[in-house]
Amino acid sequence: MYFHDNKARPRLITRSLDPENQESPMHFIPFLLTIPNTLFFRRNHFPYPILTPDAFSLKISGSVNNPFTIPYTDFLKLPAKSQKVLIECSGNKRAFFKEKVFGEQWENGALSEGVWKGVPLKHLLKYTGIGSGVKEVVFRGRDHGIKNNENRNFERSLPINKAVQTDVMIAYEYNGKPLSHKHGFPFRVIVPGWYGMASVKWLTEIILIENNFSGPFQTEDYVYHYKDGTSEPVTENHVNSTIQQPLDKQILKSGTHWIKGIAWTGSGRISKVEISFDNGQTWDSVKYENAPAKHHTVSWTYPKEFETGQEYHITIRATDSEGNIQPAEPVWNRKGYGYNASMQITIKVE
Amino acid sequence: MYFHDNKARPRLITRSLDPENQESPMHFIPFLLTIPNTLFFRRNHFPYPILTPDAFSLKISGSVNNPFTIPYTDFLKLPAKSQKVLIECSGNKRAFFKEKVFGEQWENGALSEGVWKGVPLKHLLKYTGIGSGVKEVVFRGRDHGIKNNENRNFERSLPINKAVQTDVMIAYEYNGKPLSHKHGFPFRVIVPGWYGMASVKWLTEIILIENNFSGPFQTEDYVYHYKDGTSEPVTENHVNSTIQQPLDKQILKSGTHWIKGIAWTGSGRISKVEISFDNGQTWDSVKYENAPAKHHTVSWTYPKEFETGQEYHITIRATDSEGNIQPAEPVWNRKGYGYNASMQITIKVE
Numbered sequence: 001m002y003f004h005d006n007k008a009r010p011r012l013i014t015r016s017l018d019p020e021n022q023e024s025p026m027h028f029i030p031f032l033l034t035i036p037n038t039l040f041f042r043r044n045h046f047p048y049p050i051l052t053p054d055a056f057s058l059k060i061s062g063s064v065n066n067p068f069t070i071p072y073t074d075f076l077k078l079p080a081k082s083q084k085v086l087i088e089c090s091g092n093k094r095a096f097f098k099e100k101v102f103g104e105q106w107e108n109g110a111l112s113e114g115v116w117k118g119v120p121l122k123h124l125l126k127y128t129g130i131g132s133g134v135k136e137v138v139f140r141g142r143d144h145g146i147k148n149n150e151n152r153n154f155e156r157s158l159p160i161n162k163a164v165q166t167d168v169m170i171a172y173e174y175n176g177k178p179l180s181h182k183h184g185f186p187f188r189v190i191v192p193g194w195y196g197m198a199s200v201k202w203l204t205e206i207i208l209i210e211n212n213f214s215g216p217f218q219t220e221d222y223v224y225h226y227k228d229g230t231s232e233p234v235t236e237n238h239v240n241s242t243i244q245q246p247l248d249k250q251i252l253k254s255g256t257h258w259i260k261g262i263a264w265t266g267s268g269r270i271s272k273v274e275i276s277f278d279n280g281q282t283w284d285s286v287k288y289e290n291a292p293a294k295h296h297t298v299s300w301t302y303p304k305e306f307e308t309g310q311e312y313h314i315t316i317r318a319t320d321s322e323g324n325i326q327p328a329e330p331v332w333n334r335k336g337y338g339y340n341a342s343m344q345i346t347i348k349v350e
Numbered sequence: 351m352y353f354h355d356n357k358a359r360p361r362l363i364t365r366s367l368d369p370e371n372q373e374s375p376m377h378f379i380p381f382l383l384t385i386p387n388t389l390f391f392r393r394n395h396f397p398y399p400i401l402t403p404d405a406f407s408l409k410i411s412g413s414v415n416n417p418f419t420i421p422y423t424d425f426l427k428l429p430a431k432s433q434k435v436l437i438e439c440s441g442n443k444r445a446f447f448k449e450k451v452f453g454e455q456w457e458n459g460a461l462s463e464g465v466w467k468g469v470p471l472k473h474l475l476k477y478t479g480i481g482s483g484v485k486e487v488v489f490r491g492r493d494h495g496i497k498n499n500e501n502r503n504f505e506r507s508l509p510i511n512k513a514v515q516t517d518v519m520i521a522y523e524y525n526g527k528p529l530s531h532k533h534g535f536p537f538r539v540i541v542p543g544w545y546g547m548a549s550v551k552w553l554t555e556i557i558l559i560e561n562n563f564s565g566p567f568q569t570e571d572y573v574y575h576y577k578d579g580t581s582e583p584v585t586e587n588h589v590n591s592t593i594q595q596p597l598d599k600q601i602l603k604s605g606t607h608w609i610k611g612i613a614w615t616g617s618g619r620i621s622k623v624e625i626s627f628d629n630g631q632t633w634d635s636v637k638y639e640n641a642p643a644k645h646h647t648v649s650w651t652y653p654k655e656f657e658t659g660q661e662y663h664i665t666i667r668a669t670d671s672e673g674n675i676q677p678a679e680p681v682w683n684r685k686g687y688g689y690n691a692s693m694q695i696t697i698k699v700e
Contacts, residue, residue, distance in 0.1 A: 006398035006531055008370035011361035014378055016597070020358035028364055048356035102601045102698045181356055247366070251452045348452045 012039060015104045019044035019145075020182070023109030027244045031262045032289055032299045034084065034114035034175050041112050042182060043089045043104075045154050045217070046145035049202050051181070055142060058170065058187050060124060062138070062207035063131030072186050076172065078119045083167065083192070084296045086113035086264055090195035090222060090234045093330075093339035101336030108242045111264075113296055116190045118171030121206070122164045130160065133210040137163040139189050142202035147216050156200050156222075157213035158191065167192045167295065170203065192295035193266040195234055195338070197222045225334040237266030238340035239326055241273060241318040248345040254308040259286075261316060261343075262297040268321030270298045276315040277304075280328065280342070283317075306349040317342035362389060365454045369394035369495075370532070373459030377594050381612045382639055382649045384434065384464035384525050391462050392532060393439045393454075395504050395567070396495035399552050401531070405492060408520065408537050410474060412488070412558035413481030422536050426522065428469045433517065433542070434646045436463035436614055440545035440572060440584045443680075443689035451686030458592045461614075463646050466540045468521030471556075472514045480510070483560040487513040489539050492552035497566050506550050506572075507563035508541065517542045517645065520553065542645035543616040545584055545688070547572045575684040587616030588690035589676055591623060591668040598695040604658040609636075611666060611693075612647040618671030620648045626665040627654075630678065630692070633667075656699040667692035 010025035024041040049055075056072040089110035091103060121137070141154035162168065171190045172179060179185040184201030191198035197217065222234040241263035246252060263273045270292040274283035289299040306312065317326040330341040360375035374391040399405075406422040439460035441453060471487070491504035512518065521540045522529060529535040534551030541548035547567065572584040591613035596602060613623045620642040624633035639649035656662065667676040680691040 008367040008372075010364045010367065011372070013363050014360045014375045017358040017360065017378055022358075022361070025364045028367055100599055100696070102599050105597070105599055247455070249450055249452050249455055346450070 010039065012042065013107075013109060015106065019046055020048070021104050023106060024112045026109040026111060026242065027247060030299070031113065031297045035112040037114075037174055037177070037180050037183065039112070040114070040174075040183060041089065041110050043091075043110060043196060044143065045147075046143040048181065049142040049144070051142070051185070051202075055202070055204065056186060058203060059205040060128050060208075061205060063134050063210050064125075064208050065129030065131070066127065068128060072172075075119065075170075075187075079123065080117055080119050081169070082115050082117040082173075083169070084113060084115050085190055085192045086111060086237075086296050087190075087196045087199055088237050088240075088264070090197060090337040094336040096339055096341070097330060097332060097336055099332055101334065103336055110196075111242075114175045116169065116171040117173035117176075118169040118190060120166055121168045121170055121189075122166055124170065124206075125164060128208075131208060131210065134160050134208045135211060136160060136209050136213050138207040138209055138213050138215075139200040139203055140205040140207065141200045142204045152216060154200065154217060155213070155215045156198055156217055157209070157215075158198060160208075162191075193236055195222075195237055195266075197234065221335065222337065223335070224337055227332060234337050237264065238338050239263075239265040239267070239270070239318050239320040239324040240340040241316050241326065241343060243314065243316050243343050243345055246345065246347050248347075250347050252306055252347055252349050254306055254349050256303055256305050259302045259304055259314060260300065262299050263318035264297040265318070265320035265322075265324065267324055269294050270318055271321045272319040273298065273300050274317050274319075275302050276317075277312060279313055279344075280315055280317075286316075306347075308349055311346060311348050313344060313346050315342055315344040360389065362392065363457075363459060365456065369396055370398070371454050373456060374462045376459040376461060376592065377597060380649070381463065381647045385462040387464075387524055387527070387530050387533065389462070390464070390524075390533060391439065391460050393441075393460060393546060394493065396493040398531065399492040399494070401492070401535070401552075405552070405554065406536060408553060409555040410478050410558075411555060413484050413560050414475075414558050415479030415481070416477065418478060422522075425469065425537075429473065430467055430469050431519070432465050432467040432523075433519070434463060434465050435540055435542045436461060436587075436646050437540075437546045437549055438587050438590075438614070440547060440687040444686040446689055446691070447680060447682060447686055449682055451682075451684065453686055460546075461592075464525045466519065466521040467523035467526075468519040468540060470516055471518045471520055471539075472516055474520065474556075475514060478558075481558060481560065484510050484558045485561060486510060486559050486563050488557040488559055488563050488565075489550040489553055490555040490557065491550045492554045502566060504550065504567060505563070505565045506548055506567055507559070507565075508548060510558075512541075543586055545572075545587055545616075547584065571685065572687065573685070574681075574687055577682060584687050587614065588688050589613075589615040589617070589620070589668050589670040589674040590690040591666050591676065591693060593664065593666050593693050593695055596695065596697050598697075600697050602656055602697055602699050604656055604699050606653055606655050609652045609654055609664060610650065612649055613668035614647040615668070615670035615672075615674065617674055619644050620668055621671045622669040623648065623650050624667055624669075625652050626667075627662060629663055629694075630665055630667075636666075656697075658699055661696060661698050663694060663696050665692055665694040
């Protein structure tokens with residue numbers, strides 16, 4: 001027998017190359033495991049930064065008692081912890097708004113998860129001390145480019161009370177290996193429960209400030225602008241879910257198929273995942289493949305007998321422990337963030 | 351400076367893994383060149399066939415005077431020719447039907463092209479002779495699986511008058527290398543001007559028949575079933591075009607941008623490609639990057655000055671030398687083949 005490697009492999013889905021934006025092939029990879037680094041979604045605002053020797057240290061400055069700069073090799077010696085955390089772009093599912101919005105047309109795959117290892121920011125701030133008037137912590141990424149006719153770095157802030165939560169960390173490993181260059185090497189902030197814009201890559205400096213940060217990625221982008229003229233910042237991941245299999249408009253053979261997917265939330269943990277075959281009139285519960293826990297996805301399955309010649313509408317909706325539930329319709333906002341309407345697919349059985 | 355490979359590469363877009371169906375990332379690869387084998391779209395009906403030693407020969411049988419079986423190594427010694435040919439799946443753009451149809455939801459990338467080398471079928475049939483009553487030529491692929499509860503090979507036929515056209519060939523090379531396993535090694539039919547289902551991969555046998563072939567991929571699939579109850583077989587590629595850049599719903603900076611894309615047809619050659627910025631009320635001509643020729647794409651460009659704060663609707667439509675023109679609306683058919691409505695995108699300038 002003549003040997004060929006004929007394995008079919010899922011690939012990233014290219015949304016743009018300059019800067020690089022690519023989706024995870026989320027309908028074809030199990031979330032029960034961690035997402036391999038090569039299939040982790042890529043979302044960039046600027047070209048990949050060049051790492052000069054000074055990139056191998058992290059500076060903490062601003063309103064602190066003891067500003068310091070710590071070299072990469074010393075950083076690795078600090079007490080660290082590992083946690084499985086999902087990161088979801090706030091533009092995930094943007095393509096599904098019926099009233100279209102401009103920007104990268106992400107479908108379901110601007111979401112990945114795996115195990116991050118790093119040092120809680122809280123511990124670092126114990127060394128520096130926190131100035132008494134501090135309101136926010138600014139994270140400066142090394143990536144930069146033209147934004148509003150100025151050369152800007154990617155920078156985001158967190159309120160000080162959020163920044164000192166124990167799960168906010170400065171990560172240097174993903175799935176047991178140093179961060180890859182494309183995903184933030186050497187340092188990346190991880191803010192569990194918040195959309196991905198908060199998890200700044202190529203972190204070069206942490207600056208404590210006594211006012212409100214107003215960089216363009218804080219006050220122009222990543223703001224919900226609603227139809228009624230009000231607005232609010234993008235923060236926590238909305239409760240959400242995705243059907244991974246079958247695919248929308250797929251033709252199936254009759255018999256029993258396992259419907260499967262994931263659910264997640266930024267608030268508390270998933271408390272309920274329901275499935276409907278009658279457009280939401282009646283709901284049944286799905287089976288979890290892993291225990292719902294904070295900040296990572298629940299994989300779920302549901303066996304269903306499909307009959308020849310029929311079409312099926314399958315709707316899924318998740319609820320979290322804070323009482324948030326996926327709406328039937330998304331909340332439209334001008335930049336298309338935070339889509340979390342319940343997902344429906346239609347399949348046909350032949 | 352620390353070295354990283356940070357090149358952003360386009361990837362195939364996974365539509366299914368079993369069987370493997372993947373789109374070319376057509377918005378991110380130039381068609382002026384040939385599409386690399388690794389980015390050629392993949393469309394399969396069955397698992398990849400295992401190639402046992404008998405796969406290394408090609409049999410011609412049925413209503414012929416001298417049936418024969420020719421080994422692969424002998425086949426390579428026959429007089430051969432090379433031609434640049436596009437192959438487009440008849441389901442290309444299926445996802446764009448507003449009234450949704452079931453099946454793989456191909457967007458723009460079920461289309462690739464490159465240089466095929468092989469032997470004109472006409473020359474092979476000179477060796478075998480053609481029985482006087484021959485109506486069709488059946489091509490049997492080695493790939494097989496369950497279809498209508500039977501184990502079937504993928505098989506398609508051509509009318510004898512089409513089969514003996516000089517450009518119909520049995521190819522064994524793509525872009526100067528032996529066909530890859532995923533694209534039909536060792537032999538693949540190439541039928542320029544017809545949708546891809548005719549270009550049978552893993553060709554194992556050619557059978558001349560005196561009646562009409564009625565295999566399931568001939569009479570069930572690859573048939574246009576129209577709303578009025580009529581039907582007809584899928585054959586030639588419809589005149590078509592795609593805007594590669596910019597992307598639909600993209601946000602651009604003000605200034606001059608080059609709108610670019612491709613156009614193609616199965617009938618004659620492209621004779622006109624027009625662009626409109628007012629929903630088709632007025633049209634302007636684009637510039638060709640290569641001369642329109644039979645059976646491969648024309649790459650076109652159009653420079654446009656975009657002003658801050660504006661939205662632009664960009665429509666493109668192609669006409670061929672047979673007088674076929676892309677319609678404003680697609681011709682809906684139950685299985686979603688042959689979509690060729692003119693393409694419109696909307697962009698915003700900030």
